[in-house]
Amino acid sequence: MKPVNKMCAAAAFSLAALGAPAAHAAGVEVLNEGFDNISGLNGWAQLNNSVPPGSGWFQGNPDLFPAQSGAADAYAAANFLGAANGSGTVDTWLVTPTLDLSGTTVLSFFSRHAADPGFNDVLEVRFSSGAGLDPAGFTTVLTTVGGAGAYPTDWAQFSATVEASGSGRFAFRYFGPADTLNYVGLDTVSVVTAVPEPSTWAMLGMGLGLLGLRRRKPQA
Amino acid sequence: MKPADQESRHQERNHARLQQAAAAGVATVALALAMAVGAMTSAHAAATIVIVNQNDPGVGFNDPTPAAPTGGNPGTTLGQQRLNAFQAAADIWGATLTSKVTIRIGASFVPLSCTANSAVLGSAGADEIWRDFPNAPRAGTWYPSALASKLAGEDIASPGEPHIVARFNSRLGLFPDCLPGNGFYLGLDRNFGDQIDLVTVLLHEFAHGLGFQTFTDDETGEEILGYPSIWDYYLLDNRTKRTWVESTAAERAQSAVTWRGLSWNGARVSAAVPQVLAPMSNLAISGGAAGQAAGNYEVGDASFGPPLANPPVSGQLMPVVDQADGTGLACDPLNAANALAVRGNVALVDRGTCDFVTKARNVQAAGAIAMVVADNQPGDAAGMSGSDPGIAIPSVRVTQANGVTLKASLQRRSRSQSGVVASLGVNQNQLAGTDPQGRILMYTPSIYSPGSTVSHYSTEAKPNQLMEPSINDDLTHQVTPPRDLTYPLLQDIGW
Numbered sequence: 001m002k003p004v005n006k007m008c009a010a011a012a013f014s015l016a017a018l019g020a021p022a023a024h025a026a027g028v029e030v031l032n033e034g035f036d037n038i039s040g041l042n043g044w045a046q047l048n049n050s051v052p053p054g055s056g057w058f059q060g061n062p063d064l065f066p067a068q069s070g071a072a073d074a075y076a077a078a079n080f081l082g083a084a085n086g087s088g089t090v091d092t093w094l095v096t097p098t099l100d101l102s103g104t105t106v107l108s109f110f111s112r113h114a115a116d117p118g119f120n121d122v123l124e125v126r127f128s129s130g131a132g133l134d135p136a137g138f139t140t141v142l143t144t145v146g147g148a149g150a151y152p153t154d155w156a157q158f159s160a161t162v163e164a165s166g167s168g169r170f171a172f173r174y175f176g177p178a179d180t181l182n183y184v185g186l187d188t189v190s191v192v193t194a195v196p197e198p199s200t201w202a203m204l205g206m207g208l209g210l211l212g213l214r215r216r217k218p219q220a
Numbered sequence: 221m222k223p224a225d226q227e228s229r230h231q232e233r234n235h236a237r238l239q240q241a242a243a244a245g246v247a248t249v250a251l252a253l254a255m256a257v258g259a260m261t262s263a264h265a266a267a268t269i270v271i272v273n274q275n276d277p278g279v280g281f282n283d284p285t286p287a288a289p290t291g292g293n294p295g296t297t298l299g300q301q302r303l304n305a306f307q308a309a310a311d312i313w314g315a316t317l318t319s320k321v322t323i324r325i326g327a328s329f330v331p332l333s334c335t336a337n338s339a340v341l342g343s344a345g346a347d348e349i350w351r352d353f354p355n356a357p358r359a360g361t362w363y364p365s366a367l368a369s370k371l372a373g374e375d376i377a378s379p380g381e382p383h384i385v386a387r388f389n390s391r392l393g394l395f396p397d398c399l400p401g402n403g404f405y406l407g408l409d410r411n412f413g414d415q416i417d418l419v420t421v422l423l424h425e426f427a428h429g430l431g432f433q434t435f436t437d438d439e440t441g442e443e444i445l446g447y448p449s450i451w452d453y454y455l456l457d458n459r460t461k462r463t464w465v466e467s468t469a470a471e472r473a474q475s476a477v478t479w480r481g482l483s484w485n486g487a488r489v490s491a492a493v494p495q496v497l498a499p500m501s502n503l504a505i506s507g508g509a510a511g512q513a514a515g516n517y518e519v520g521d522a523s524f525g526p527p528l529a530n531p532p533v534s535g536q537l538m539p540v541v542d543q544a545d546g547t548g549l550a551c552d553p554l555n556a557a558n559a560l561a562v563r564g565n566v567a568l569v570d571r572g573t574c575d576f577v578t579k580a581r582n583v584q585a586a587g588a589i590a591m592v593v594a595d596n597q598p599g600d601a602a603g604m605s606g607s608d609p610g611i612a613i614p615s616v617r618v619t620q621a622n623g624v625t626l627k628a629s630l631q632r633r634s635r636s637q638s639g640v641v642a643s644l645g646v647n648q649n650q651l652a653g654t655d656p657q658g659r660i661l662m663y664t665p666s667i668y669s670p671g672s673t674v675s676h677y678s679t680e681a682k683p684n685q686l687m688e689p690s691i692n693d694d695l696t697h698q699v700t701p702p703r704d705l706t707y708p709l710l711q712d713i714g715w
Contacts (some may be wrong), residue, residue, distance in 0.1 A: 061632040062508040063536075073508065081631055085546030093284025114634035116560060179557065183634035 025190035027106065030099045034188055035076045043097025045133050045161060050091045054084035057094040060185055067185035068110040068155040075187035078174040091175040098131040101164045103194030108159035110187045111145050115153040119182035122147040124173040125160060131197045138171050267317040269310035270324045271303065272382050280329035280390055291407015300335050301406040302329060304642030308408045309422035316699055316707055316715055319370035325429065326382030329390035334398035341416060341691065344386035344425035348377060349435050351447055357714055362449045367714055384429030396461055410697065420695050427706050431713050432687055436464065438674040439657045441472030450713045456485035458655045471516040476674050479600040479666045483659035486712025490659055492701040497653060498648035501528040503592065503616055509639030513629035519616035520603040520683060523693060524577050526614050531643025533590045533614055536638050538565040540583065550579040554586040560635050563587035566642040568626060571596040577606035584613050590644050591615040594623025600665055603679060614644050660705060663689050
């Protein structure tokens with residue numbers, strides 16, 4: 001695994017590197033997706049708000065570059081054909097399943113793009129509380145890859161932290177004028193949320209206790 | 221084919237008049253008649269072929285327009301030069317064939333259909349057909365008049381009738397509505413430049429008259445009076461594995477519009493095929509992103525650029541996109557994004573708007589190593605015409621349907637890579653224009669083409685054959701192996 005080399009400093013959200021001992025020890029991983037099979041994703045959703053709409057996110061093309069981990073094509077990709085025929089404006093979304101979050105939550109992922117000079121790929125990461133898919137709900141921009149900054153030409157890890165409890169979804173949004181875009185990859189998306197509240201542990205404990213009682217019952 | 225991206229078709233019509241057995245063996249007087257109208261003969265031929273000038277005074281062969289001797293043709297009028305070219309073609313066939321009976325070709329230059337960019341060059345066929353004549357090899361079978369006379373050992377044509385009728389377009393290249401500027405080249409030395417070599421056209425049309433045609437209706441499959449043509453014994457439906465004589469009319473009609481559906485199953489042709497035809501051109505698609513598009517594709521060859529060979533020219537397939545609908549015509553120099561796409565790669569462009577050579581020139585200038593042209597209308601794999609010595613990259617043409625498949629595989633591309641690899645090479649295991657058993661295919665486009673369907677070899681043959689439905693620039697004046705398969709077919713039917 002490569003070291004964390006990108007930090008996003010949005011004022012309202014703290015940043016933490018996945019794998020930092022404190023965060024890891026204290027969290028529960030609620031999502032870990034390696035994109036072995038884009039068409040078989042469970043609970044994920046796609047939105048294509050491109051004008052005119054073309055292809056959405058698709059299985060990685062192993063001959064352009066291999067996946068960050070797993071099989072060579074085991075990553076999600078998007079390209080300038082998000083707008084039909086590569087003409088118009090691309091705005092394609094890849095949205096995680098609805099996750100059950102419990103406080104400090106760390107999203108991490110890997111991304112890179114194809115290094116053809118003269119193009120300016122942009123990938124936004126957004127968050128929405130609740131289970132909705134309306135883009136208007138994804139008001140929170142957690143981080144932006146590319147755009148004003150350089151998009152990495154080798155796999156690099158990004159992470160962002162959000163404070164949220166209850167349902168929530170993260171969205172990866174590839175967008176911009178089609179003639180400025182090229183091809184980006186997304187791999188190894190992980191969401192680690194805080195350890196559940198003590199009341200939850202207590203209920204689990206009661207459940208375990210009941211189970212114990214029931215197992216003992218025939219001997220009574 | 222010539223001229224560039226135009227359909228210069230020539231069609232033969234079946235002028236056959238039916239002769240029953242009772243009428244066979246009548247006239248030998250026609251020879252004297254033919255000589256009387258001023259035809260020339262060739263003293264050293266194994267068969268003598270004479271031209272019966274059927275033009276009126278002042279036109280066609282009698283056109284008095286002064287002409288400068290050209291390309292070994294010493295005639296000083298247009299009419300004389302036309303007659304000289306005819307005799308040159310007749311002498312080539314005369315030296316090839318054997319017959320005791322002088323073959324008479326009733327010939328004329330007449331207006332035939334044309335437009336500004338297409339024309340019927342000529343048409344020819346047997347004037348009469350015969351069955352059950354003396355010494356007929358097969359009973360109840362139609363033979364063309366010249367062959368029937370050869371086999372009978374005497375001239376069995378009706379009195380006053382030639383064996384072959386041939387007509388050629390008198391307006392070709394001479395009028396704005398008839399392929400202007402692309403007229404017949406009347407020289408005998410093949411230095412035809414941008415013109416159409418008349419001797420080649422004549423060799424082709426004479427072959428039809430000698431018997432390179434079926435007399436069965438290739439549109440309905442109906443036989444004439446219920447009897448097959450000698451041709452039909454060798455015409456094999458390579459799907460049903462039955463010859464035309466073994467098939468029903470409906471089966472014959474169906475096979476005539478089945479692409480690659482009819483083969484010539486004659487021993488002489490099949491024996492000569494390996495020494496005449498080159499390996500078949502092939503487009504192989506592979507690569508990590510090829511998916512459903514992976515595999516081998518039938519292609520049409522280009523008359524420009526280097527021919528396909530092994531090792532193949534291989535590179536990533538990348539489309540040119542310069543139209544709002546996502547197609548790429550490459551009729552203008554490529555913009556930066558398209559140039560980036562094709563540089564060092566195989567360019568995929570769409571047919572249309574400009575000629576094939578212009579497209580090749582533009583993608584080559586942008587750095588492409590090869591070009592694949594996707595057809596813009598339904599149909600079978602066809603070749604690409606045109607010439608430009610400056611084109612150094614190979615090109616092939618694929619069907620519209622295959623173009624759609626290839627484009628679909630390119631949706632996962634970046635600006636400079638697709639992960640779909642195109643290899644332009646040859647299939648050493650199959651010869652160009654043959655079926656899997658190595659028999660040459662006949663011309664059976666899935667859209668019926670009157671006058672061309674069935675009675676020609678496949679346009680997929682490589683090198684181009686004299687008896688393809690279009691005249692190609694690479695034809696020589698040879699009608700025999702190792703260059704050409706016309707004479708072996710005539711041998712198969714009895715010559």
